[in-house]
Amino acid sequence: MPVSTDRPVICLGCGCACDDLSVSVAAGRITGIENACPLGLKWFRDGNFPAAIQCDGVDVSFDRAITTAAEILFANPRRTLIYVSDDVSCAAHGEATALADRIGATIDGPTSDTVADGLLAAQRRGRASATLGELRHRADVVIFWGVDPSARYPRFMERFVTPQPVFATARTLIAVDVDAAHGPRVCGERITLSSRHEVDALSVLRAGLRERGTAPTEGVLAAFVELARRLRSDAKYVAIIFDAEPDDGRRDPDLPEALIAFTQALNASTRAALFALRAGGNRNGFESLLTWQTGFPFAADFAGGHPRYVTDESVAERLSRGRYDAVLVVGSTVNVAVNIAAELKRVPTVIVGPGASEATLAPGVVIDTGAVGIHEGGMVLRMDDVPFEAVPLLSHPTTAADVLRSLSERCAARGSLRS
Amino acid sequence: MSSERLRLCGGIVHDPANGIDGEVRDICVEDGVIVADVPRDAPRLDVSGMIVMPGGVDIHCHVASAGVNHARRLMPDERRHDPAPAPQFTDGTGRSGTGGIVPSTFTTGYRYATLGYTTAFDAAVAPLTAKVCHASLDDTPIVDAGFFALMGNDEFLLRQIEAGETGLARDYMAWLLGAVGAYAVKIVNPGGIDAWKAGHRNLNTLDESMRGDRVTPRAILDVLTTVANELGLPHPVHIHCNNLGVPGNVATTLDSMRVVAGRRAHFTHLQFHSYGGERGKSWTSAAAEISDYVNAHPEITADVGQVMFGPALTLSADSPLEYLLHETTGGKWVNLDIELETGCGIVPYNYEEKAAAAALQWVVGLELFLLSNDPWRVVLSTDHPNGGSFLAYPQLIELLMSRDARRECFERLNPRFLAGSALADGLAREYTLNEIAIVTRAGPARILGLKRKGHLGVGADADVTVYQRSDRIAEMFSMPRYVLKSGVLVVEEGQLRRAPPGRRLHIRPGYDEAVVSNIRKHFEDFSTMRFESYPVRNLKDRPLNL
Numbered sequence: 001m002p003v004s005t006d007r008p009v010i011c012l013g014c015g016c017a018c019d020d021l022s023v024s025v026a027a028g029r030i031t032g033i034e035n036a037c038p039l040g041l042k043w044f045r046d047g048n049f050p051a052a053i054q055c056d057g058v059d060v061s062f063d064r065a066i067t068t069a070a071e072i073l074f075a076n077p078r079r080t081l082i083y084v085s086d087d088v089s090c091a092a093h094g095e096a097t098a099l100a101d102r103i104g105a106t107i108d109g110p111t112s113d114t115v116a117d118g119l120l121a122a123q124r125r126g127r128a129s130a131t132l133g134e135l136r137h138r139a140d141v142v143i144f145w146g147v148d149p150s151a152r153y154p155r156f157m158e159r160f161v162t163p164q165p166v167f168a169t170a171r172t173l174i175a176v177d178v179d180a181a182h183g184p185r186v187c188g189e190r191i192t193l194s195s196r197h198e199v200d201a202l203s204v205l206r207a208g209l210r211e212r213g214t215a216p217t218e219g220v221l222a223a224f225v226e227l228a229r230r231l232r233s234d235a236k237y238v239a240i241i242f243d244a245e246p247d248d249g250r251r252d253p254d255l256p257e258a259l260i261a262f263t264q265a266l267n268a269s270t271r272a273a274l275f276a277l278r279a280g281g282n283r284n285g286f287e288s289l290l291t292w293q294t295g296f297p298f299a300a301d302f303a304g305g306h307p308r309y310v311t312d313e314s315v316a317e318r319l320s321r322g323r324y325d326a327v328l329v330v331g332s333t334v335n336v337a338v339n340i341a342a343e344l345k346r347v348p349t350v351i352v353g354p355g356a357s358e359a360t361l362a363p364g365v366v367i368d369t370g371a372v373g374i375h376e377g378g379m380v381l382r383m384d385d386v387p388f389e390a391v392p393l394l395s396h397p398t399t400a401a402d403v404l405r406s407l408s409e410r411c412a413a414r415g416s417l418r419s
Numbered sequence: 420m421s422s423e424r425l426r427l428c429g430g431i432v433h434d435p436a437n438g439i440d441g442e443v444r445d446i447c448v449e450d451g452v453i454v455a456d457v458p459r460d461a462p463r464l465d466v467s468g469m470i471v472m473p474g475g476v477d478i479h480c481h482v483a484s485a486g487v488n489h490a491r492r493l494m495p496d497e498r499r500h501d502p503a504p505a506p507q508f509t510d511g512t513g514r515s516g517t518g519g520i521v522p523s524t525f526t527t528g529y530r531y532a533t534l535g536y537t538t539a540f541d542a543a544v545a546p547l548t549a550k551v552c553h554a555s556l557d558d559t560p561i562v563d564a565g566f567f568a569l570m571g572n573d574e575f576l577l578r579q580i581e582a583g584e585t586g587l588a589r590d591y592m593a594w595l596l597g598a599v600g601a602y603a604v605k606i607v608n609p610g611g612i613d614a615w616k617a618g619h620r621n622l623n624t625l626d627e628s629m630r631g632d633r634v635t636p637r638a639i640l641d642v643l644t645t646v647a648n649e650l651g652l653p654h655p656v657h658i659h660c661n662n663l664g665v666p667g668n669v670a671t672t673l674d675s676m677r678v679v680a681g682r683r684a685h686f687t688h689l690q691f692h693s694y695g696g697e698r699g700k701s702w703t704s705a706a707a708e709i710s711d712y713v714n715a716h717p718e719i720t721a722d723v724g725q726v727m728f729g730p731a732l733t734l735s736a737d738s739p740l741e742y743l744l745h746e747t748t749g750g751k752w753v754n755l756d757i758e759l760e761t762g763c764g765i766v767p768y769n770y771e772e773k774a775a776a777a778a779l780q781w782v783v784g785l786e787l788f789l790l791s792n793d794p795w796r797v798v799l800s801t802d803h804p805n806g807g808s809f810l811a812y813p814q815l816i817e818l819l820m821s822r823d824a825r826r827e828c829f830e831r832l833n834p835r836f837l838a839g840s841a842l843a844d845g846l847a848r849e850y851t852l853n854e855i856a857i858v859t860r861a862g863p864a865r866i867l868g869l870k871r872k873g874h875l876g877v878g879a880d881a882d883v884t885v886y887q888r889s890d891r892i893a894e895m896f897s898m899p900r901y902v903l904k905s906g907v908l909v910v911e912e913g914q915l916r917r918a919p920p921g922r923r924l925h926i927r928p929g930y931d932e933a934v935v936s937n938i939r940k941h942f943e944d945f946s947t948m949r950f951e952s953y954p955v956r957n958l959k960d961r962p963l964n965l
């Protein structure tokens with residue numbers, strides 16, 4: 001039978017956080033989902049997640065698992081990493097951060113290896129952005145910068161781009177095709193660009209916004225001079241869309257800052273907003289929570305007794321040089337990057353999250369929990385930081401927040417590790 | 420809630436709401452509230468010779484909204500210089516964090532408490548993001564807190580105003596307050612943010628409009644103030660006027676005050692709205708004109724929004740204003756347009772004594788304080804972090820209490836815009852301790868309609884601050900000797916000892932259920948969120964009784 005519709009089901013298969021799904025459940029499983037995209041179907045599975053508690057592949061009691069996990073994580077806590085991955089609620093993020101604070105560990109997540117360039121650029125410069133409703137209602141020009149959302153954000157177009165805008169009479173879609181990363185086919189205009197010239201093209205665009213620009217008028221970048229002129233004179237609300245977490249890692253590290261700078265500059269003559277496509281799993285929720293609790297959106301090292309921002313190296317880099325003696329993964333490991341997964345096989349690891357026992361990392365302690373939005377409620381954030389309240393559809397015996405609280409209590413029983 | 424009893428003995432009590440001005444008396448506490456007496460064997464705390472006041476009430480600050488969190492994120496460098504290690508409590512260890520102009524949440528709660536403040540309101544929350552605000556407040560310990568919901572550029576309301584549907588506007592406002600767990604209605608730059616998002620720079624008068632003649636700033640102010648008063652809200656409407664920070668904006672501010680004449684309305688950070696002169700030509704203080712009007716109109720209340728010299732962070736739903744500041748500073752700038760509701764802008768700023776405009780702003784704020792004839796209606800704020808940090812309140816209190824302190828600072832200022840200002844001519848007034856108690860706790864509590872805050876009468880929340888009496892005023896107000904929050908001794912001998920969770924202050928006014936179908940239709944037509952996803956659920960504290 002469909003789950004009661006007075007509380008919408010939230011999908012975290014990508015960062016769109018679609019809340020218009022209709023889900024049927026029977027006998028403890030999801031038997032049907034309407035409105036979900038392929039990513040959503042894959043994310044929900046049939047709702048039947050494992051509920052194992054294991055040490056080195058052997059089933060153990062919860063208490064035994066906590067004891068072993070504490071031995072691993074608290075042996076040298078300043079050399080412990082808490083890696084917050086996907087599909088847990090902000091409540092679990094909060095418990096993970098509290099644990100890091102208590103033991104003097106470092107807390108970080110996928111952000112460190114994916115969108116850090118963009119976050120750091122936004123910290124240097126600020127940014128001009130908006131919630132996705134402004135894209136849907138107001139944008140009269142939409143520029144897809146080297147991305148077609150359909151592959152990794154399947155319903156993005158139908159939800160935020162294709163509908164008739166309320167505050168604009170028409171909408172022009174422009175694709176900037178960067179190497180093989182093309183914009184949507186539906187775009188009426190296209191400009192082709194090599195990734196080697198992306199940042200240059202954005203510089204040309206910025207220069208072109210000035211009345212007396214010094215931009216080139218021929219060559220591969222000439223098209224951007226004309227684009228800048230049109231945006232300056234004709235556009236009312238420009239939306240620029242880029243993939244902040246591209247699958248292939250293709251990225252000039254200066255690209256996010258160049259996109260930010262151009263979008264900000266556009267606001268001198270019109271309104272403009274930059275939209276960063278973000279993966280699902282409530283990654284934005286973790287960045288937001290860590291910011292309010294520590295001041296930093298990722299990479300907070302508590303070894304000194306307070307959060308310190310350690311952005312000079314990514315998690316993968318720190319792992320590869322042996323910075324950590326133990327790792328606590330909080331959340332699903334399905335989308336953990338291959339290079340990080342490889343490093344985790346070399347470090348004693350505790351995994352607490354949905355499908356933990358299915359992880360292909362090295363043996364260690366695994367505690368399966370429910371997934372937020374399937375088995376647990378709690379706050380989750382869309383890719384534009386708009387919050388939703390997830391609703392549990394099915395039951396699961398263990399929540400990530402409870403496991404983390406048990407670890408904190410075990411730590412408290414051992415006395416302060418920080419002093 | 421503590422069931423412990425406590426007798427604070429022998430303090431010099433300033434409880435202006437109950438007519439007590441520096442009398443030596445005991446204050447008794449039981450079950451978290453003030454009581455008339457406790458048994459003789461109840462624990463006693465000797466505060467002889469110390470100053471006893473209700474806990475401070477911050478009527479207007481920015482501490483927990485999603486916008487505050489974006490501001491927090493924008494300033495990583497200053498955090499490196501202000502680490503906040505975890506405090507040691509009597510029953511364990513607190514949480515570490517970082518400070519700076521916008522501290523992390525736990526640190527915010529701790530710092531408010533060690534300043535003697537026990538209640539605070541975030542003054543600008545986009546309802547769409549209210550869940551983030553509640554979650555942030557859950558992590559802001561000790562202080563009882565709430566927030567004001569931004570409605571002055573709300574698409575549903577603008578459409579009702581255009582259609583003349585005041586009844587629907589009223590029911591929507593009541594519904595919205597309850598749906599998102601807010602405490603009051605906030606208006607920021609009425610109509611101006613909507614105009615900004617539509618591609619215009621701003622609205623410059625109360626009669627401009629970008630969507631038909633009927634939807635003007637004047638109409639928005641009129642309808643929302645009328646409705647908020649009709650609903651009998653404890654704090655009817657909290658107004659950030661059009662043209663903030665612009666020379667000559669006194670005309671807009673006075674015009675706005677006339678619009679709401681005869682109805683209760685609160686004008687916030689009035690300092691930023693009290694300038695004479697002309698854009699691009701001159702800039703003068705208009706504090707005297709504003710004060711004359713406020714003094715003569717008892718229905719109007721205000722907080723000052725004093726600027727304090729040093730680093731600040733401007734953070735506002737007033738996105739056109741923030742763009743103007745970005746053009747001025749040329750530095751970091753965040754703009755976030757929020758669908759159907761409002762905007763958000765952030766620009767770091769530094770108020771320098773040698774900068775003519777900042778000097779004038781400092782003077783205007785102090786003039787508003789010193790020319791006010793009713794401290795119950797013109798209360799203290801720095802619009803934290805816009806005019807400066809809440810941590811600067813003790814320095815501000817010293818400026819109010821000491822003419823010498825003002826003069827010493829005044830002599831260092833850039834005098835360019837100061838000729839003819841009342842402060843330049845010398846204002847002799849010095850606030851008394853009782854007046855300080857009014858502008859920092861009793862007044863804000865009364866303006867907010869908080870019957871159990873801001874006083875020490877029987878039945879009040881046992882939020883009490885005890886200061887060691889000293890001639891060094893700023894130092895005295897920086898380091899209370901004791902602070903009780905709901906009867907729990909959170910600060911002892913100047914040290915933070917306990918950090919109980921704060922309570923959420925919110926209301927749920929009644930409304931005609933018929934409006935819900937209109938709101939649902941509005942969501943279906945325009946929102947990227949389903950109607951059912953919008954409300955905040957499971958708040959841990961019940962709404963206040965209206």
